[in-house]
Amino acid sequence: MKRYSAFAIAREALRNHTGWERAWRAAEPRKQYDVIIVGAGGHGLATAYYLGKNFGITNVAILEKGWLGGGNTGRNTTIIRSNYLQDPSAAIYEKARSLYETLSQDLNYNVMFSPRGVIMLAQTQHEVRGYLRTAEANALQGVKTRFISPKRVKDLVPIINLDGPRYPVLGGLWQERGGTARHDAVAWGYARACSDMGMDIIQKCEVTGIRQKDGKVMGVDTSRGPIDCRKLGIVVAGHSGVLAEMAGFRLPIESVALQALVSEPIKPCMDVVVMANTVHGYMSQSDKGEMVIGGGADGYNNYTQRGSFHHIEETVRALVETFPMISRLKMLRQWGGIVDMTGDRSPILSRTPLEGCFINCGWGTGGFKAIPGSGWGMAELMARGHSPLTDAFSLDRFREGRFIDESVAAGVAH
Amino acid sequence: MLILTCPYCGVAADETELACGGEAHLTRHGPGSSDDAFHGYLFSRKNPRGLHVERWRHVQGCGKWFHAARDTVTLQVFGTYPAQSHEPPEDIVRAIRRRHPEWTWKGAA
Secondary structure, three states: OOOOOHHHHHHHHHOOOOOOOOOOOOOOOOOEEEEEEEOOOHHHHHHHHHHHHHHOOOOEEEEOOOOOOOOHHHOOOOEEOOOOOOHHHHHHHHHHHHHHHOHHHHHOOOOOOEOOOEEEEEOOHHHHHHHHHHHHHHHHHOOOOEEEOHHHHHHHOOOOOOOOOOOOOOEEEEEOOOEEOOHHHHHHHHHHHHHHOOOEEEOOOOEEEEEEEOOEEEEEEEOOOOEEEEEEEEOOHHHHHHHHHHHOOOEOEEEEEEEEEEEEEOOOOOOOEEEEOOOOEEEEEOOOOEEEEEEEEOOOOOOOOOOOHHHHHHHHHHHHHHOHHHHHOOEEEEEEEEEEEEOOOOOEEEEOOOEOEEEEEOOOOOOHHHHHHHHHHHHHHHHHOOOOOOHHHOOOHHHHOOOOOOHHHHOOOO | OOEEEOOOOOOEEEHHHOEEEEEOOOOOOOOOOOHHHHHHHHOOEOOOOOEEEEEEEOOOOOOOEEEEEEEOOOOOEEEEEEOOOOOOOHHHHHHHHHHOOOOOOOOOO
């Protein structure tokens, strides 16, 4: 793999950009691999990458039924933060956030990590108490967050309206090293590094069955023929239930559509990420100047990748109250992704009842921020059988009542 | 917008008037049942891509619970029926089969 560098740009400028390589190989499936990862989104690719980097396992195929990074990795609002309440969550999300800091250097691919800071607005007394508690918990967990005053919120976000008609801003939970990254680049960067290690990324290859013998996974049937494997990692977000049914078990997961929208580009007006959880909306400004807006999830199971109209209205109404200057902005695009929601709003990284089969799912509405940490932990889980990052997120926590209740920490979609 | 007809009051209600209660026809395992059965009842869900039989409540209307058969990919609704049923009624099964010929009622989970 030719490294990207300032020198490479100069070299290619001189020869009319004819020397750039494909970022990853278009591989043909082989008969057998040590490890198959189903799902070439951020989490699947990161899992494969850390399997290779940290454990030297490179006889790996990553199967994708659509195109690489075309699911929730390419559909989220790119927010990165780690201000969670519970210890296991803080550990894995902070691991992810800290890996994002140096991910561009690690992958030799610019993922445009921008630690511009994230504010979660406190707009009720209940939220003030909740975020004060989170700030204290984060201090103990080694996650740097602070509860800030309305005046400081106004200093950071001049376009905000502190005295909204329904919910005045009473303060905010501020994480200075949170921010955003370029979501596609995260998938592309991991894919390029995986391909460079000799892994096969096979797109348009849908898994149609999971072959097993004596309770042990033997391989998968795909739209491009059967492929054998020793270990199988299912990392398919919204479609986890479909794969679990093929493997013969059920998950504590329901899939719903979560939607986002983006405005026409405007001049720079907000250089932090603002989340307003009570009124249900969050917003940041992309490098192109578009306001990137995330809203609520549908209230019922569906796989439509579309989302309900009334949620757009709810979200936009909330944001116009909070940022009156956006009231005349036109929206450019709206889209949806299928998120896999668990009851405690925490992910599942676990062995499964099928030996040799592992699952990484349940990231729900907040998976993008966790990609590097999730891949790091999942790789260790698949290589060693357990990982300090993932042990608390096992599938049997539901049976055993060890919930990691993060709906309290965020209150809404996050 | 998803529209379901409440089988009690007959109102064709928008989804904003309704609340979804998740998978229908679950067997309510309680004290005396095995750990596996109780765990399954509390947490494990079918979450299908396709035909889903589920519970809804007409929250902003008559307030009653009912069942609906719906496709989770196309959002096509095959019918609604009262909550006091142990399985989807025949006319709804017929409507489902017109679209999903392979579908069969597998009994309560």
